[in-house]
Amino acid sequence: GAQDAALVQGAGTGAIRAALAAVLGPGEPLLIHDAPVYRTTEVTLRGLGAKTATADFNDPAELRAALASGRFRYAYVQHTRQRLADSYAPGEVLAACREAGVRTVVDDNYAALRVPECGVELGADASCFSLFKLHGPEGVGLVVGAADIVGRVRADNYSGGGQVQGHQALDALRALTHVPVLWSLQSRAGAEAAERLAAGEVPGVAEVRLANAQDRCLLVRLDRPLAREVPDAAARHGAAPYPVGSNSRYEVAPLFYRMSSSALDDRPELADWTVRINPMRAGADLVLDILRRALRDVYAAHPLPRPLPHPPPGTDAAPAPQTPQPPQTSDAPED
Known part of the structure; x- marks a missing residue:
């Protein structure tokens, strides 16, 4: 199991923002998959000033080369597909990161409780996902993972007005029983x-x-x-x-x-x-x-045009047959 967990405001987007803000410094490079970034995640990365660098996670050799560069303390992995052609196994990506000493934050939105193991169960340092997508109340997200990361998330959110507590927290947890x-x-x-x-x-x-x-x-x-x-x-x-x-x-x-x-x-x-x-x-x-x-x-x-009937002779690029003419006789009038 995970070492710690924190409920946060902002649903899945808020969970990702809280985790990345807890681990990244201004302008710090972050390794991500070479694919279009989810819209709200793109806003989060821009707001944090993260310097993203890409590697194709479908290509183990390219991923290992990026990890071996020594540029990254953290990699960000989306559990579900970003491209329809994506074929990488999240567990293998996380294992490669761990072997290279690069810590990982996983976007487990749409994957939590739908896959056998979420990111943190596969070895990630933190998993982030929405509890609103799991029938919880509006705007509740979860960061679960290593104690140092979750501890920083909790410390950054020390104000009571920004915390998930009381009936809202209980509602989120109760919903998980039937999902x-x-x-x-x-x-x-x-x-x-x-x-x-x-x-x-x-x-x-x-x-x-x-x-x-x-x-x-x-x-x-x-x-x-x-x-x-x-x-x-x-x-x-x-x-x-x-x-x-x-x-x-x-x-x-x-x-x-x-x-x-x-x-x-x-x-x-x-x-x-x-x-x-x-x-x-x-x-x-x-x-x-x-x-x-x-x-x-x-x-x-939007009806399709009806097929035309077979074209009459002479309209299908073939010459029309000549109309037979009666043979002229010797006593026919001259022109």
Whole structure:
């Protein structure tokens, strides 16, 4: 288990900010993965004046070379994918950092209680994540890990007005008791929906994948570039068109949304073709019914041009046959 933990204000973003502020000095270099940075994390890094340097965590040799440079006291690792093509195992990245004497802070948002081991259980010095995403109250985050890091987080937040305490803290802890069951049911609904979509149950779906793109969700590729219009159409049939807190206690209806901003920074063409769907508390039947109705509406508003009938002779680049002329006789009148 971890040595210490501190509840903080600001949910997952606040937890990351508190941990990085506790360990980084002004202008200190920080090693991060070579990928688009999550929007709110980018704001945090800018506000702290961190000098980020990148290495491709998918390439063990490149990671080891960066770690061997001696430039870094800390590395920052995001547990879930930043790019859809990311393949690194967080545990292996953390082990390489530890071997090089580089300490680590892990963003475990979207991963905590969804993976067998969070960052600190894999050997990180600190894990940071939102409890609002785990059905806790608004704005509560957690930093868990080494005693010296958590101690600095607590010391920096000594003012009572900035602390999480009393009923707010109890509410956050109570919510953790039922989250694993809800996640299990949600994963089952997502797997069933993916299987049925792959079998062709909903016209207009070209491909579907289950992915840990932030939340565990369905990535649905359409057969026409109309994905931007699907969330609004789905909302008219009962879906949520944007997240409240990404699996917060307030989210019941399935979420139909675009890909994350960091994913679109990496693959902007997905904005036109791919819809992200999280079942939330819905079953597969409702998810597919909403998608079917939404695609019907969107496609009806953008009908494909009807195929032309077979062109008449002479209009398909071939000369029209000559009309037969009666043979002229000797007694035909002359022109």
